[in-house]
Amino acid sequence: MHGYEFYVDPSRCIGCQSCVKACEECETHRGKSMINFDFIDRSGTTATAAYVCWHCEEPTCAMACPADAIKKGEDGVVQSSLKPRCIGCSNCVLACPFGIPKVFPELEQMMKCDMCYDRTSIGKRPMCATVCPSQALSYVRPENITRRREKPTNVFYFGKQKIVTRVHMMVPETSDSVSLDVLDYMWEESDVAFAQPQ
Amino acid sequence: MSLLRSPSSEPLWKEEFSVFTADERYVTRRQFVKFLSLASVGMFVGNLWILAKAYFAKPPTYPASAIAEVGEIPVKGVKLFSYPGPDDRCIVVRTSEEEYVAYSQKCTHLSCAVYYSAKNDRLECPCHQGFFSIKDGSVLQGPPPRSLPKIVLQTAGGKLVATGVEVSENG
């Protein structure tokens, strides 16, 4: 928004959880952090990953919502669920291929990252990308990301579902998309195989 | 929504309940409430305007109009005339040698034309048995809610002249 894009690079993440702490200071969901932070396998590695909502162009969570509570605005940001409409059914939690929405049972409501809408809508940067000390989460102009050796992509394949997102994932230079299902690479499945590494 | 949809692979519910705010077709609750509030405020303002209009209204001026010759109507006789406008039907009754009274003929109930009953010495409405006093047009009986508006009469140059309308405040 306003000429900036969001880039996520888990290989840079150092597990400090600064994003998790700063997220709950933002104004739209004070006190609750919307960052999805994971230790991938701490017993084997220090690798960690922090994810925000990917703000898909056609958000699966919104499509799956029976109460029409999730909306995507014209600026491309998928908002958190509308308070009067959400019934806490967790359909979106199950539907999202990235596992982003969280249902808070005490509020009977789903809440998720809205790209710090109170900040990004007025041209400021989201809290997580501002504080991240390793810039695993960054919110910069596209020309500033080209100095990295990785390149950004926003195309994901989940089996037959192609998802184009607003938030970019940094991938190796030779990749064009992120594909997590072996079907996407198999010759036998070539009628549905979208993802061929270039 | 048009009853004729162009062919589309999207099911109807997806179009009607779009997840994209730009494509939303149903009015949201907020929009509706805003509309209601606006309408309500509008009506309130409208009422204020009407109130103001009435409060600051000038008393109406009426023309002088000759309606009959003095002596033309017999005692206990009536004449019908129009005052102040051609559609304002009125009735004048000579109650005695010297006295004439005139009223609007529109019954204040449902606007039927009232007539003078010499036998009962009152104005009567044939539709629903509403009776008005000949003295001041007040309601004697029946459904009419208000008195008949009284036509102010003067004599001038041998003629009976209507000069105004008195509307009472209540019935």
Added chain:
Amino acid sequence: MAKPPVSAESLLERFGPHPAYTPPGGWQDESRNPADRLVKTHCCFCGQQCGIQLKVRGNQVIGFEPWEEFPFNHGMLCPKGVKRYLQGGHPDRLLDPLLRTPQGFRTASWDEALDFTASRLLDIQEKYGKDAVAIYGGASLISEKSYLLGKFARVALGTRHIDYNGRLCMVSAGTAYKLAFGVDRSPLPWSDIPKAQVVLVAGANVAECAPITTDYLWRCRDAGGKLIVVDPRMTPICRNADLYLPVRPGTDLALYMGLLHVILRDGLERRDFIAEYTTGFEQVPESVRSWDPRTVADKTGVPPESIERAAHLFAKTDRAIAMHARGVEHQSKGVENCLALINLCLATGNIGREGAGCAMITGQGNGQGGREHGQKCDQLPGQRSISDPEARAHTAQVWGIAPEEIPQAGYSAVEIMEAIHRGEIRALLSACFNPLVSLPDANFTQEALEKLEFLGVVDFFLSETAHFADVVLAGSLQEEEEGIGCAAEGRVIHIQKAVDPPGNAKGDSWIYCELAKRLGKGKYFPYASTREIYDELREASHGGHADYYGITYEKIDKNMGVFWPCPSLEHPGTPRLFADGRSFHPDGKHHFVVTEWRESGDPVSAELPIYLTTGRVVSQYLSGTQTRRIGGLVEQYPNPRVEIHPRLAEQHGIKDGDWVTVTSRRTEITLQAMVVKTIRPDTVFIPYHWPGGRSANRLTHRTLDPRSKIPEFKVSACRIRKAMVAPDWVKNAEAKPALPTKGRP
């Protein structure tokens, strides 16, 4: 007798730590009562000194906002910086001075507390001599306060014993750099890091201890740079390392001498640079002759091929940087380790140029500034030596006393505690230091504290050391006094005063001036504000190496910080040292200092076959007095775990989450195991931010580096065994220990 007046449980209940989770008034309060100003200042925690803005409403800090324009961190922060604002209105905050009674602590008036403190100090000095009183300062104090403490010790108390908790941090590097370069400061600004072609990170857990430096390393790699990491553990930056050297604890010296051996063997040194800019090289080849890769591999556990590769990477490039932190410095060979790294840089011509050099990563907030202006037992302002007659004359003139009145050098921090233990020092006034948690051999520290006739503490929370105090003077947080500090890269920064101290708490500088008055030396401490102290500091440092004369608060604000030395108001500051090829030595040359191997002070043995190393976690800071009171940080890593490799754990029948007793030559503690593959199988790791039964420092030892007097925190000997019952400390912990979590904290 300095013993806690009542039980630890009742002190903990009254004074905390009680973790705080929400801003003052609750999460929604800010939307009803918004902040009325943003104050641009710096983080109160580590030496990176990230720029941050504090949201202030009235006299309270209620939140933070990133400060994106500050060039060091561009708005980036670690979780401690994000949550620091919760300290101001914290329920545990000391709002009044406290005096000890048999029933516990009672609040007192300032007059009562200060009178009592001064009279006790004077009494003890009269009975036992001036040097029976010692002062502990700290490296989180703004430079004005550390300068003030140095003057207070020598002028108001006339004691030679003043030292600070930076003795546990930077002194090895400081001593080494002074020997090699004549000055104690990181010679290059952090902006040089992305310009290097090779960065060697030695003994530095950058991701957890200096998180913002991670971005500088990643940008170096983006530009094609290579990263070499030396650490017994695989810390988060190791995942992106081009070469990882898993050095055995305490053997770094062999490794760096081995690298130099390979460089000299293969003729990769820069002979013309060495000839023109250095001295002392003649003895160097002989000193590393026996450290061939195979010998080094036996000693360090690093494969010979990795040693060869590291040496070639470092030497065959135009610009290389060697960065180091406590991993190499917290050893009885700490000075030697740093000298060996410096020798590598000097031999390869990597000094004084953009993108090339060596750098120490100062850990504490004002660790750099706090070791420049007299808070050290052997130092006078401007990084001058207390034994140098010229320095004494200049300082005495600024202070308004005769040079003879300045005492000579005193004991360093651990030595002070040892002197207390044997009864030589009877009184201690401690500020910004929690020795019971931070000093090695915690049981020894506790015995020593109990022997004190008087313990006075200046602090804003009741720390574990303060449990033993006779008087606690309620002092100020970093955001409550204006001043300057010096960040790790040598950039002098301006700390803004955001609010006044709450309740009856006072600014620390007021406290010392008032004490000085009662000690009869008020006329030497006439300051109405910290700004006046700073102006005197500028005078006192003028002409020394750490020359602050040309730095003013306004100049710092205008230029986003000024690097020292800055000898005049027109001078722009000195981001890169030695750019003209000259060191700060009188001969202008960089000195090679030969290093010689010796064993660590607490060697492993048959009974204690495992190396114990200690360190930090990203969510806690130093002794935890501040960060154990912040709920989100406590939850991130609630209690110390002992990191054990699966192979070692299996040998002892230990699974992840089991209670494990770790025993050293001092004592033993019991903690939950964290079974992870990211540590050497002959080593265990325990973070040290917790007190009592959770304190890693109960296990560490008091062997000091002979030159720097730093304790050897990183190398101890221990054994482990599975424990059958949970330890007692579980009852009083800020957060209950979790169930086994597959290696997660």
